[in-house]
Every structure is written in C-alpha cells, then in structure tokens.
Amino acid sequence: MYKIKAFLDNLIQTDWIGFNKIDNGLKQSEVYHQILNDFKKLVHIEAKNENFNFSELYALLKSYKNDISELPFIGKFHILVNPRLLTGQLTKIVEEIEFHLAKNNGKEAVCDCEIKYKYNQTPDIVHLIKVGFSCDGYYNYTIYECLKCSFKWSTYISDDSTGNTVFEKWNEKEFPDNNNYCNE
Ligand SMILES: [Zn+2]
Structure with missing residues (x-):
C-alpha cells in the first residue's frame, strides 16, 4: 500500500499551477488522463499482492479526499478535469479493478x-x-x-x-x- 500512498503524495505535490496554465483543453485532459491511467496500472500491480486489501485502499483514498479536492486547478473541461471529482474518479478505477478480480474468482456463476x-x-x-x-x-x-x-x-x-x-x-x-x- 505504501506505493499507492506515495502516488497520492506525489499527486498532491504535482505542479497543479503549471497544469492550470496549459492553454489547450485537450492537451490538459490528456495529461490528466495519463495520471488516472498511471494510478490504474499501479493498483493493478499492487492488487496482485497476496495481502492486498481493497478496504484499506478505499480508506486511504478517503483520507486524501479533502486534500485532493482542494488542489489548485480547474480543467478547461471541468466536467471531467476537476479536483472535486478526482477522488471519485480514482475510487471508480479501484472499484473496476476489484470487480474484475471478483469476477475472475467467480467464473462458474450463472450471471454476474x-x-x-x-x-x-x-x-x-x-x-x-x-x-x-x-x-x-x-x-x-x-x-x-x-x-x-x-x-x-x-x-x-x-x-x-x-x-x-x-x-x-x-x-x-x-x-x-x-x-x-x-x-x-
Ligand atoms: Zn444477470
């Protein structure tokens, strides 16, 4: 979990003022999406550890929620690129990964x-x-x-x-x- 914690600390430390200054909305969305994607890759890898605990990760995200929602940026496409939505977006990524793992474990089920x-x-x-x-x-x-x-x-x-x-x-x-x- 410490690697994910490091990722979140890094997220807080990111140069968001600089990010805010990116004039091109598409370029900005790309950078933002890359951050989400990096998080997804990291959780994918970490979730393979035997003692990985999803509840702990949700709790960790929750503990960062206030700091994340106050990050000093607002996207040109603020419906997607928005600090107040970021924790929710990260949580959704974790839910998707957790779901896929659960699905693979319960393959014999009639329907999912x-x-x-x-x-x-x-x-x-x-x-x-x-x-x-x-x-x-x-x-x-x-x-x-x-x-x-x-x-x-x-x-x-x-x-x-x-x-x-x-x-x-x-x-x-x-x-x-x-x-x-x-x-x-
Ligand atoms: Zn069904």
Missing part, C-alpha cells in the same frame, strides 16, 4: 449481476427486460429483470451535471404500494 451490483458496475443491458416502473416522489424508476439470472435492477437518471443512468438493486419494499402519482 449480483457481483456487478456489489462492485458498483453497470449491468449488461442486452440481457435486461423492462418489467415495470416506480417512483419515490423524487426520481422515476424503470425496473429491469435480468433474463439470465433474474436479478432485478432499478434505474433512474441522475440530476447532477452528468445526467448518467444510475443502476441500483431493485427493492420493492422501499417503495410505496401505490404508484399512481408516478409520471410514467
């Missing part, structure tokens, strides 16, 4: 919906069929069932700047019985 849900990955949409709608007075949810494993997903469109589709495990107990006031 359950594992995907557990590691915060989106399901393979081609295997999903729509089985209903719901709402909680805030979001409208579309309910899907996986044809391979019967896992039920609910989806909604996030109202942040990304407008991404968010997948969650469908749990009807959390929703009211009467869906009459839903928009859909």
